[in-house]
Amino acid sequence: MTLTVRLFGPYADAHGERELSVDLPPEPTVSLVLETIGSRYPALSPLMPSTRLAVNNQFVPPSHEVREGDELALVGMVGGG
């Protein structure tokens, strides 16, 4: 399955676009998604250690399985307030 992942802030700056696509086996775990992104997109790899995958507007555990149609985004260090 092909997943689309939204990018903001430093991720969009590093990637140069506001989203990326990544091909994965059906219902991959969050940790597999993050690992694959880090290896497939070297420009993002420095950011990956502090990165979480948001699934449908929430943080989920690394073992969570991503499904077709889920909204995904990379969220790492943030800076509100």
Place this chain on the structure above:
Amino acid sequence: MKTAPAIEVVLSEGPLGPEDAVRAPGAGAIVAFEGVIRPTEEGREIAAIEYEAYRPMAEHQLEALARGAADRFGLAGVFVRHSVGVVPVGECSFRLIVASAHRAPALEGMAWFIDTMKRDVPIWKRPVFEDAQERNQ
């Protein structure tokens, strides 16, 4: 019967303007915090900060955080305002108002909220440097 806490989250474009006093049922303490843009960032003069939000998740997380603070500290109300877009130096970009029966839970709840927000709410800031802005004119 315990009254449900008043919870309000607003993301709005540009600097936050003044607002009316906030009240919440049974509250004897209203504590307000404002985040204002400082004139320097990373040791350089800035003209403004530009905030970018992953808006649906930011609103979701801020609301969950406000409810979490209300539950954890027994608060009567949590009112959150955060800017998106460009906020010039000296202007307010974040306002948190917390209401509770007594001051201690309000002060503790406020600190907990801000610490957690800075970790879990997808809002990013980008400095707009003075010299960069002069070059664009």
